[in-house]
Amino acid sequence: MEKSRPLWDNPLQFVFACISYAVGLGNVWRFPYLCQMYGGGGFLIPYLIMLIVEGMPLLFLELAVGQHMRQGSIGAWKTISPYLSGVGVASVVVSFFLSMYYNVINAWAFWYLFHSFQNPLPWAACPLNSNHTAYIEECEKASSTQYFWYRKTLNISPSIEENGSIQWEQAVCLILAWLTVYLCILRGTESTGKVVYLTASLPYLVLLIYLIKALTLHGAVNGLVYMFTPKLEQLANPKAWINAATQIFFSLGLGFGSLIAFASYNEPNNNCERHAIIVSLINSTTSVFASIVTFSIYGFKATFNYENCLNKVILLLTNAFDLEEGFLTADNLNHMKEQLMANYPNEYVKLLPQIKNCSLEAELDTAVQGTGLAFIVYSEAIKNMEVSQLYSVLYFFMLLMLGIGSMLGNTAAILTPLTDSKFLSTHLPKEVISGIVCFINCIVGLTFTMKAGNYWFDIFNDYAATLSLLLIVLVETIAVCYVYGLRRFEKDLHLMIGHKPSWYWKIMWAFASPLLIISLFIFYITDYILTGTLQYQAWDATQGQLVTKDYPSYALAVIGLLVASSIMCIPLAALAIFIKRRLKREHRSIIA
Amino acid sequence: MQGFLLLAFSLVTTAHAEFCRPDAQNAFKVRLSLKTALGDNAYAWDASEEYLFKAMVAFAMRRYSSQKTTQISNVLLCNVTDRVSFWFVVTDSSKNATTVPRGEVEAAIRMTRNRINNAFLLNDRTMQFLKISSTLSPPTEPSVPIWLVVFGVVFCLIVAGIIFLIVSGIQQRKKNNKEPAETENLEEKCEATVTIENGMPCDMLNLKTGQINGGYAADDERFTPL
Secondary structure, three states, X not given: OOOOOOOOOOHHHHHHHHHHHHOOHHHHHOXXXXXXXXXXXXHHHHHXXXXXXXXXXXXXXXXXXXXXXXXXXXXXXXXXXXXXXXXXXXXXXXXHHHHHHHHHHHHXXXXXXXXOOOOOOOOOOOOEOOOOOOEOHHHHHOOHHHHHHHHHHOOOOOOOOOOOOEOHHHHHHHHHHHHHHHXXXXXXXXXXXXXXXXXXHHHHHHHHHHHHHHHHOOOHHHHHHHHHOOOHHHHHOHHHHHHHHHHHHHHOXXXXXXXXXXXXXXXXXXXXXXXXXXHHHHHHHHXXXXXXXXXXXXXXXXXXXXXXXXXXXXXXXXXXXXXXXXXXXXXXXXXXXHHHHHHOHHHHHHXXXXXXXXOHHHHHHOXXXXXXHHHHHHHHHHHOOOOHHHXXXXXXXXXXXXXXXXXXXXXXXXXXXXXXXXXXXXXXXXXXXXXXXXXXXXXXXXXXXXXXXXXXXXXXXXXXXXXXXXXXXXXXXXXXXXXXXXXXXXXXXXXXXXXXOOHHHHHHHHHHHHHHXXXXXXXXXXXXXXXXXXXXXXXXXXXXXXXXXXXXXXXXXXXXXXXXXXXXXXXXXXXXXXXXXXHHHHXXXXXX | OHHHHHHHHHHHHHHHHHHOOOOOOOOEEEEEOHHHHHHHHOOOOOHHHHHHHHHHHHHHXXXXXXXXXXXXXXXXXXXXXXXXXXXXXXXXXXXXXXEOOHHHHHHHHHHOHHHHHXXXXXXXXXXXXXXXXXXXXXXXXXXXXXXXXHHHHHHHHHHHHHHHHHHHHHHHHHHHHHHHHHHHHHHHHHHHHHHHOOOOOXXXXXXXXXXXXXXXXXXXXXXXXO
C-alpha cells in the first residue's frame, strides 16, 4: 500500500512556510545596505521593477512546478525531462552547501541571545587587562562591540591560513542550533507546519516593537532623512539595477528547491498564483520595513557617535586650556576653536593632531552589511538604549526566528527528494534520514567554528550559491518554457488553479526572465574575470581593524570546487542518462 | 615682633611658591569636573572645599604609614583655575624644606582613593589625579557564566522535545502495525453486522489492504461505502 503524501493542514501553513523561508536575514542586513549605496529612496524603483519582471514570475513558476509534480526537486525535474534530473541534483547540492554554513549564523544568534541576560551587556564595555590598569589594547583600538564580535565570539585568527582550534563555545552553540532545526523538521510537514506559524509571525512583532522604539530614539530622524532622500543619479549606475535584480533573486530563495518542496505538499487545486503574488509582495514589504528600522538605528548610532566625538573635543580643549566647565558647547565650538587658535597658537598647534573633525555625514556614510551590521552595528546601538537587555533579547530572538525559518526551507529542499526516493524511504524512517542529514551538516559545520572559520564562512557565503543558482534557475525557466512546453504548462495550470495564466506571466517566463538571468550571469562572470585575484577582509588585532588580503591558492581551489560541483551536476546527469539509454537500446537491439 | 612675623610669613609664602608650582618636583595636578558629575547639584569650589581637600590628603598620608605626623598645613595648593584644576604638593614635617617623594604620595592616594572620591561626591573619572593611575574596578564575574545557565536550560528543553517526538513516533508506528492484526477480528464482527446493518464504517475499508490509485491526486479521498 502506497503511503499517502503528507500535506499542509491548511493553505495558511503553506503561505507561512514560504514567507518564513523567503523573509530571512538578507531582508534585514543586505537590503538596507543596498538602499544606502544605490540612491536611498530611489533604489526602490529598480527594486520594484525587478520584482515585477523577475521575482513574481519565477516564484510562481517554481511553486507551480512543485505543486503539479508533487515531488521534490529531483523527481520534479526528472518528470519534466529525464535529461534534466541534473537540475534537481544541483539544487540539492547547493541547498546542502547553504545549510552547512547558514546554521552557523543561528549559532551566533544563540550565543548573543544567551549573553543578553547579563547586566551590563558584555559588549558594552571593554574588559581590563591583566594588571587592571587599563583596557585591553585590541579593544581600545577597535570598539567594545567589535572586540566582543571578533575576539570573544569568533576568536578570529589574523588570516585564513592560520586555522587554529575549534572554539568549544561556538561548537556547542552550533550543536544546539542543529538540534533545534532537527526538532522542527523531525516529523516533516506535521511539525514544520506548526513551527512556521511562529517563525513567520514573531519577527514582524519584534520589528514592530523596534520600529516604535527606533523612531523615538534621539537622532533617528537623521538616519531616515539620509536614507529616504532619493539620489536619482544612481539610477544611471548599472550596478544599482544589477544589485536590485540579484537581491530579488536571492531574497526569494529561488533555485534551491525549497519552494518546489514546500509546494509539493499542497493540495493539487491550491491557488499558487495568488500565493506567489502574496509571498513576493510580503517579502519586499518586509525588506522596506526592516530598512526603516535599520536606518532609524543607524541615525541614532551616528548621532550618538557624533555627539561623543564633539564631547571628546570639548573635553580635550577644556582640559588643555583650563577653561571653565560648560564654557565650550557644541554650538560655539567652531567659533571658540578659532579664538583659541588666535590667542594661544603654540599650544593649539600641539593639540591639533588630537582634535578630530566630527562629522555626522561621515558617521552616516559608514554603510555596513552582513554579519557586521547584524552583530556589531545593531549591538552597538542596543547597548546605548535604556533597558538594553530587553531589546537585545528581542533582537537576537528575531534573528534566530528568521534564521531558523530559512533553515527549515533549506532542509526541506534536501530532505524532500531523499524521502521521495523509494530506495531510502523503504529502508529508513524519515526521522533517521533527517537525523543523518543534520548530523553530517553539523560535523562539517564545525569547521566554521575554528579560529579561521569566519573566513571560510565568507567564502561559502559569497560563492557557494551565487553563480550556480543563476544557472539553475535559467535552466529551469528554459526547461519549463521550451522543453516541457509553455502550452502544456498552461494546461496544467488551468487544471490546478482553474484559469489559464495571463499574457503577463507567459511573456515574463518565456522572454524577460531568461534574458535578465543571462545578463546577470554574464555580468558576474566578467566581474570575476576583471577583478583578477579574489580578496578577503581579515581582522588585524594589532591595528584593531580589517585589512584586505589575497586568498591562498587552496582557498581559490575550494571556491572553484564549490561552484563547479553544483553546476557540473546538470551536464553530468544529462550525460549519464544519455549513456544509460544508449546502453539499454543496444541491449535491446542485441536481444532482438 | 611684627617684623619677625612679616619675615616668617614671607619665608613661608616663598617656600610655598617654591614647592608648589606647575610641574614642580613631587607635585601633582588635580582636575575636577563638578558640573559633569553633579549637574545642577554641583557645589562651588571655594576655600572651604580646598581645606577639605588638604585634610583628605593629610589623612591619606597618615593612613599610609611613615608620615604619621602630616598636618593640614603640610599640604600646599596652588594655581587654582576655573576648570577646576590645581596643583598640590606635600611637605615633609620632620625634615625641613623638603617635599615628600612622589612615589609615597602616589601610593598613599591610591590606597585611600575611594575615600577621597566619596568625600567630594565624585569618582575616578570626575576627580582626576593626573599621572596617578587608578585601579579600574574589574567587572563582577559570577562563578558560573550566566550564558551557560541559559544555554543549559534551552538545551535540555530541546533535547526533551526531540526525545518526546521520537518516542511518540515509535509508539504511533507500533500502533499502526498492531491495527492490521486487529482489523481481522473487526472484519469478522463486521460480516456479522452486515447482515444486521446496512452500511459499514468507512474507516474499516481504508484499513484493508488495497492500492490507492495515484492518479487520483487527493489522497484524502474516502472510498465510497459499499
